Amino acid sequence: MKKQWLQVATALIIGSTTLVNAEGYTQADRIADMQKMAQAMQDIQSGLLYNNLDIIKAGTKVLKDTIIKIRPIDEEVNNKDIYEKWLNNNLKMTNKIQKKIRNKAQTLEERFADGDAVQALQEYSKIIGQCMQCHVRLRKW
Numbered sequence: 001m002k003k004q005w006l007q008v009a010t011a012l013i014i015g016s017t018t019l020v021n022a023e024g025y026t027q028a029d030r031i032a033d034m035q036k037m038a039q040a041m042q043d044i045q046s047g048l049l050y051n052n053l054d055i056i057k058a059g060t061k062v063l064k065d066t067i068i069k070i071r072p073i074d075e076e077v078n079n080k081d082i083y084e085k086w087l088n089n090n091l092k093m094t095n096k097i098q099k100k101i102r103n104k105a106q107t108l109e110e111r112f113a114d115g116d117a118v119q120a121l122q123e124y125s126k127i128i129g130q131c132m133q134c135h136v137r138l139r140k141w
């Protein structure tokens with residue numbers, strides 16, 4: 001009996017944490033995250049041009065840590081129609097793009113570390129392509 005209650009309490013705590021995490025992502029937060037990623041991309045570009053692996057690594061780290069935060073903002077979550085659209089189409093798209101950007105950032109770093117700057121640059125442009133894919137599609141939401 002006691003154990004069951006503990007499980008219920010744990011579930012409640014985990015549940016409410018999830019709820020808290022799902023809220024509080026504002027448009028300002030998302031814009032800040034976007035600007036962070038734009039800066040990271042610039043840093044990566046500098047790293048490529050100045051042939052500096054540390055700068056590239058710093059950039060890909062920020063990029064990988066920030067892209068996973070991108071999601072619908074509170075306003076979209078609270079608007080049933082928009083949120084349904086997010087859940088049906090855009091959340092899937094977002095997850096896919098997030099995964100691709102993280103993978104490509106990892107590959108970029110590895111190729112550059114291996115001395116293949118040309119391949120690293122190709123990964124760079126693929127990442128920008130993913131950013132733009134969301135931006136272009138997003139304008140229709």
Ligand code: HEC
Nearest residue numbers: 027030031034035037038041070094097130131134135138
């Ligand atoms: C899943 C969708 C999505 C992806 C992926 C995405 N963005 Fe965005 N981006 C947005 C949205 C939505 C906005 C508009 C933010 C707002 O005004 O609420 C935006 C806006 C921006 C802005 C303008 C911010 C401002 O100051 O107004 C920049 C810069 C930006 N994104 C950079 C990037 C970069 C760089 C990447 C890729 C590494 C990227 N974005 C990937 C959805 C995305």
